[in-house]
Amino acid sequence: MKVREMMERFGLTAATGGKGLDREVKGGYCGDLLSEVMASAPQGCVWLTVQGHQNIVAVAVLREMAAVILTGNRRPDEETLRKADQEGIPILIWPQSAYDLAGRLYESGVGKPAAG
Template sequence: MTVSDIVKSFGLKIRAGKNRLDEEVRGGYTGDLLSDVIAHSRKGNIWVTIQTHPNIVAVATMKELAGIILTGGREPDSETLRKAEEEGMPILVSSLLAFELTGKLYQMGISGMG
């Protein structure tokens, strides 16, 4: 499954990283505490969060995540977008809350297990 498949399935809005949507998604990580994400997310994860500040791009890039989905209709800061374009990190937006979106991703077959 690719980031693009997820975008299509849930009608996510693409805010950055349009050209990197063919990345393969391997598992998911949900959370807003950056130190947790740094410690426990894995390469290829799709990251579900409500954090919008530029540090999310740094974390996602460092951990080689497949993309970031902002929940609850939250929009990224302009600096976050600029960094995401620079790094080629997809940023997607959903109006669902984290629980609901994570549940739906799980139902599609994306696992939270290594």
């Protein structure tokens, strides 16, 4: 599933411009401690977090993430948006909790091990 398909399917809105929406979503990760996310987030994942400051962009670039999703209706800082647009990392907004969205994504097959 591409980022733009995920947005349409789950009703996510983009805070950034249109860059990076064709990235492939290969998994998901939830976390608000940057070192923990740095250590464990899978490549190509969407990262669900409450952190909206500029340093999330470097983590997303270095872990080669598909997108960052701010949960709980949090808004990213202006500097975060500027950096994210520059690096082509979409920043998306989700009004409800990380738990809620993570459940929906997993149920739809994102990051779910193949049955069998």
